[in-house]
Amino acid sequence: MTTLLIADRDANERTGISWLVSTCAIPYDQVITAGTVDELLRAIEAERPDVICLELDMIPKKSWERVKLLASLYRPTVIVTTAEATFERALQGIELHAADLWLKPQSPEHIRRTLTRCCQSRQVMGTDRVEQADPYGSTLTYRSLFLPQETPGKGFQLMLLQLEETNKHSKLLGFLETYPFRDKPVLLPLSDTIVCLFAVEKEAAWTSVLETGKRLLSDWEEQHTESLSLVLFHSADQALSLHQKYRYAVEALDIRFFKGYRQISIVENKVNWAIFDPFLTPAEQRAWIDMLHDGDREQLKQWMYREFLHKTEPYPEPGLLRIRLTSILAQVRRFMKSHGLDEGVLEEKYHRVFETILYTPVLYRIVQELLLFIYELLDSATVHREESRRDLIEQAIRYLEENYARADLRLEEVARHVDRSPAYFSSLLTKRQGVSFRQLLTTIRLREAERLLLESRLSVQEIAERTGFVNANYFSKIFKEKSGTTPRSFRNQKKREKS
Known part of the structure; x- marks a missing residue:
């Protein structure tokens, strides 16, 4: 029997997800709900749900360790929800090994797909086995990825695949299931990635896995239009567990922020991001204000290209770069307000650019969208200035005619x-x-x-x-x-x- 626990302070959210499960025939045998953290803790211990849809914002700091402990003991599949698009919430999701993170409001179709996938995955995990065994006779399961010491990493090569449109992973899974691998890997599909585990006895097999990755990426692009990112984990550290390899590979997915999709990233260990102060200095703020008021497009473009593009390893931490981009957007906002441009279509575009900075997975696209928006603002500011000048003279003439x-x-x-x-x-x-x-x-x-x-x-x-x-x-x-x-x-x- 597969049980779903919906934990959310909002009764409408609990009712809505419960209704979606029943009306869409998502194959859960039982749906239970919790509106407080105490109800959540009791339900986990008493009902031992297979899947938990958990609102992170409902958990106070004092209860967080208890929630993590129960999650590690009973090992449910966790989907985390939040209204706060912050890195802190994302890190909490990672600590719970969340299968997905929903930012409220989430579309019913995405909720349906995720709940269905999690239910099916739990049914597969219920057998606690997959078809292929490793060279040492043990068995690979989802537990191998999510539990730190469940499976030694020695003897395995790990490949991680992710489409830009993660809702199309069923197409990618079908492609992999029929792909003519020389040595067929174990496929472990997750909500936003697909893990391929290659069982190898010799380190020399790494060359074969690398060639397989290159050929797979090329074949996918010949047959499909969806952009694919591929990470290969290759390390001489024999002490790493499969869980550690998986975690490091997931972190390496963010390298696409700099390299884009349609690329293979090879990682040998934990990604060491370069850390820096993301906020504009007072001198940089003044420079931006001057460039915007001067309308110097070439200078703006060169500043952005010099600051954000053509990065090399060690790459800056992507989250800090996003903060730096929002710091620039704050100066753009000041320019909009000073020219009376913070309304109508431009105001809507400003909010879309803000979302682009937060969520677009590739850096050069963010830079391009921000520059195009700035150029449009400069054009609008020129028109606005001319209209203001005309209005100013008309006001003066009317005053003269009256006095x-x-x-x-x-x-x-x-x-x-x-x-x-x-x-x-x-x-x-x-x-x-x-x-x-x-x-x-x-x-x-x-x-x-x-x-x-x-x-x-x-x-x-x-x-x-x-x-x-x-x-x-x-x-x-x-x-x-x-x-x-x-x-x-x-x-x-x-x-x-x-x-």
């Missing part, structure tokens, strides 16, 4: 109204309108004076006062300079033309 009658209206007042310095506003106005502030104001006043001369019986003195001129004489002088005639003559001439 032209005031003889004391000055450039400084209008510049203050549009929140710019007098010098900047004067320069921008001349550039956009082709006239100075004084010329524009005079034009607006004379236009209104012409209207009053034609449509009213006001005297020239009254019109001068209403249009912001100091006195009638100055008004008449300026009017004649612009129109070639005096205000009185202009009025009389227009009246004669009408009659």
Whole structure:
């Protein structure tokens, strides 16, 4: 009988997964639930479930060691769930030898596939055997991978395969099951990888396994479009258990972060990542702010390429590089806010880039997506600046049209109204309108004076006062300079033309 335990503080989550198991006919004989850590501990000891779907966030620090102890004693298949996409949660999952980690919310289809796979794996493990024996007569099981001293590593070569789209591993498994290996390995499929164990008696067999890996990768790519990453573990350390070899190979999967897929990574021991301070220094922050405001695309690209691409061993720890990329994204965020770009489509793209940095498995893709987003921001900032400048001049003109009658209206007042310095506003106005502030104001006043001369019986003195001129004489002088005639003559001439 296969038992599933769903441990989650959220009653809706427990109910939803239970309903999914029943409606999708996932072959569990019994489903039990726990809403607290105490209920979880009692259920593990009393029911000894085969599979546990466990919310990590529900376990306080004081109970963590107890949970790990029970998991090691009863050896259930564990699926961990969390709302926190942090490395700490991932490490907890590793400590429990989790078959999968779900970030909430998770799609029902992914939940269904994982629960089905785990159930089937437990049914296979129930026999506690697989078909192929090692050279020393013992048997290989999933326990060999997950229990530290279950199986000695001597006499085994380990190959680890992972597709970029891990939900298509059933296709990869089918490919391996029918592949013409010279010496057929034991296949141990997991939720996100497939382990191939080659039983060999001589160290010289390593060359054969390496050639098999190269040929397998080539044949897969000829027949399929899905990207495949392959890790071969080869070590002269005969004391390593299969569990240790598997753990080191899993760590080495992260080398694809630098090399990409469609590659074979050969590891001989635990990967030693280079450790560094991932956060931008104050000088680097200023440099980024300057590059963004200058819109220097080539300088931005060269900075990113120099900082992140063409890495060699020892590789930097991938998690720290992701933190460094988010530190850069924080400067991009400041640029967005300062230019009013933190809304609409660009805001949505910003969040997608953030997710790309967190989850995309290959570094050069992250760099490319971040650069393309930055280029789009620079284009949008240019358009936004032009629109802002147009809006600024339009605001100034409207202010002049509303206040032209005031003889004391000055450039400084209008510049203050549009929140710019007098010098900047004067320069921008001349550039956009082709006239100075004084010329524009005079034009607006004379236009209104012409209207009053034609449509009213006001005297020239009254019109001068209403249009912001100091006195009638100055008004008449300026009017004649612009129109070639005096205000009185202009009025009389227009009246004669009408009659």
